[in-house]
Amino acid sequence: MTEVNALKSTGIYELKVLKEANHEVIALGMKSAYRDRPQYKKVLDNDFARYKEFDHPNIFKYVELKETENLGTCIIMEWEDCRPLSDYVAESHSEEEKKAIINQIAEALDYMHGRRCVHTALSPSVIFVTTKGDNVKILNFRQRYADGLKQPMDTLKFVAPEAKDGTVTLDARADIFSLGQVIKYLNMPLSYRPVIDECCSFGRNERFPDIDAFLSALNHQKRSRADYHEGSNTGGGIQFGNKRKGLALVGVIAALVVLTAIWIFRQRSQADDAANAPQTEQVENIDANAANPTDSQSVGTNAANATPTTDVSFLDELMPQVKTDLDGIYAKAKGKKSLNKKVANYYKGLRKVLLQRGLNDDQLQAFDKAFGEYNAQKKAE
Structure with a gap:
């Protein structure tokens, strides 16, 4: 050689x-x-x-x-013909091109994490980009220092705080910290600042729990995650296909927006039908309600002063999807902390959508109860 x-x-x-x-x-x-x-x-x-x-x-x-x-x-x-990430950054590349680089780095880390490996030394010095196709290639080894050799400051800033003091066992969140620093290094627009800040939080419990959560925030949409299946290629090695899909929280919420929108449309249609109904029919309905008061009404209260029953029919359409999504979150969770954070993020995002869609306090409480009961059921399993 x-x-x-x-x-x-x-x-x-x-x-x-x-x-x-x-x-x-x-x-x-x-x-x-x-x-x-x-x-x-x-x-x-x-x-x-x-x-x-x-x-x-x-x-x-x-x-x-x-x-x-x-x-x-x-x-x-x-090896194939590559240039270091520093050379790539010095070139003129668009936001989308650099975003593609970030996604490839994240996919490589996700592959490693799925095999119980943490890189712990991700920095521009181990990231290369091919001259043909701008494909990412990462060196998978941890540089070690001995005697008078010290880690230089330009790479030390990419190391997670817990990796510097060596007081805890490192997990995927150490690599997520480094990934956030790499995004900074790529000079991405200010719109990426929230993602960077969550990656680079000093406390690792405040960072994205895994690459799935990171990619959902980065791409703002449900995406089909590329992963891998074994197969022969011309070199006798392994090719990669599609094996596992990451949970895209934003995509799930978007799907639920459709469900809530359907419910709102139906509610408005019913209201329009009632407004256009003959007067005699309305009187007959009022008389029927007055003759059959609900538990919250006292006998003798007239219909004009009656408190309308809260309509929770939207739960019939919403909860099956919620249960399916929670089943998926529990099935893919990697540890209790990761699970709790994913469930909390899912709940907060969904409740925000429901609030924006005009649900009242009673309806939101009904949703909270249904969500809480099923979540408790999943925890008990």
């Missing part, structure tokens, strides 16, 4: 693009001062064993663990 290019590396590892036969690869090895230290070689061995099965179009694939003449033990990874 002949060296083509050396990639920037500030820790104990060094990264070099090598030409092997008629194609290029990345060699991830240790700098000469660390090659003879067994503890670092063991880390390299463990990393290869853990990630060699990972196969995703936006992550550089591990190919083999190999002894080389000039670099010692190396992890060999696939």
